[in-house]
Amino acid sequence: MFPKAAAGYSYEDCRATADWLLAQTSLRPLVGIVCGSGLGGLAEALKDQVVFNYKDIPNFPHSTVNGHAGRLVFGTLKGKPCICMQGRFHLYEGYPVQKITLPMRIFKLLGVETVILTNAAGGLNQDYKVGDIMIIKDHINMPGFAGNNPLAGPNDERFGVRFPCMSDAYDRELQQLAQDVGAELGYSDFMREGVYCVLGGPSFETIAECRMLHKLGADAVGMSTVHEVIVARHCGMRVFAMSLITNQAVMDYDSEEKANHEEVLQTGEQRSKQLERLVSAMVTRIEHNTNYA
Ligand SMILES: O=P(O)(O)O[C@@H]1C[C@H](O)[C@@H](CO)O1
Numbered sequence: 247m248f249p250k251a252a253a254g255y256s257y258e259d260c261r262a263t264a265d266w267l268l269a270q271t272s273l274r275p276l277v278g279i280v281c282g283s284g285l286g287g288l289a290e291a292l293k294d295q296v297v298f299n300y301k302d303i304p305n306f307p308h309s310t311v312n313g314h315a316g317r318l319v320f321g322t323l324k325g326k327p328c329i330c331m332q333g334r335f336h337l338y339e340g341y342p343v344q345k346i347t348l349p350m351r352i353f354k355l356l357g358v359e360t361v362i363l364t365n366a367a368g369g370l371n372q373d374y375k376v377g378d379i380m381i382i383k384d385h386i387n388m389p390g391f392a393g394n395n396p397l398a399g400p401n402d403e404r405f406g407v408r409f410p411c412m413s414d415a416y417d418r419e420l421q422q423l424a425q426d427v428g429a430e431l432g433y434s435d436f437m438r439e440g441v442y443c444v445l446g447g448p449s450f451e452t453i454a455e456c457r458m459l460h461k462l463g464a465d466a467v468g469m470s471t472v473h474e475v476i477v478a479r480h481c482g483m484r485v486f487a488m489s490l491i492t493n494q495a496v497m498d499y500d501s502e503e504k505a506n507h508e509e510v511l512q513t514g515e516q517r518s519k520q521l522e523r524l525v526s527a528m529v530t531r532i533e534h535n536t537n538y539a
């Protein structure tokens with residue numbers, strides 16, 4: 247029923263990739279960061295970097311999208327050991343959803359306890375402006391409605407249970423921390439919280455689709471993150487995620503606006519410093535079980 251390509255990687259495959267990475271560096275990351283489109287600059291803040299190109303990592307998919315460099319960066323943020331994906335994988339690149347989410351299981355096996363995910367998204371909420379940062383409080387998994395869930399297929403209990411809960415997917419303490427840190431940095435005017443809806447892409451939405459998604463309760467729409475969140479939660483990591491609203495979803499037939507990737511990358515560049523400061527400040531204040539000092 248599940249062809250090999252769609253069944254993803256076994257526990258042993260994931261272990262082999264994690265062990266390969268662990269053998270190359272003495273750094274033991276507690277925080278895993280995923281950079282969305284045009285947000286790869288987040289990795290620049292890491293000190294004492296050890297960098298791997300995805301193409302050199304056993305079992306790792308390759309990045310094919312402009313704005314996703316395809317590098318895995320180990321390093322420290324104010325002394326805290328981190329790992330950062332400078333570029334992620336998407337359904338529309340042709341990868342099975344199980345392959346897109348492989349890095350989350352690698353994070354877990356490397357010892358990561360907290361995952362921070364970022365993405366670029368279109369704003370559906372009419373109060374949102376381009377450049378707003380939306381703390382994700384919940385998601386709508388559209389591909390999941392059609393059975394395209396990263397946990398479909400045989401379940402390996404060494405990662406997690408067959409039927410994981412998702413009503414607590416987004417850690418509430420971390421959401422509060424983001425609000426607090428954002429307020430301290432003076433970002434409150436452009437910080438929001440809302441519901442992110444994932445679609446398969448790569449085509450952007452029609453006007454009718456945007457209207458429908460908004461009616462369904464989505465504040466922002468994108469093509470990523472949710473699959474990673476599901477896998478990260480399945481294996482017990484804490485999750486925080488945020489969207490940079492890079493463009494307004496087109497909701498009106500009189501509008502001349504057209505969603506495009508160039509605008510997405512441009513907005514990412516404009517907000518990258520603030521996102522970097524927000525993530526750095528959060529990372530330094532997240533408490534972990536392990537004493538890394
Ligand atoms: O990786 P993310 O979700 O940030 O990338 C978004 C969705 C598409 O890959 C791309 C569209 O511009 O940006």
Ligand SMILES: Nc1nc2[nH]cnc2c(=O)[nH]1
Pocket residue numbers: 366367368369445447449450451467468469492493494495505510
């Ligand atoms: N699906 C989708 N993904 C995006 N990523 C950045 N902007 C958008 C958008 O408007 N729609």
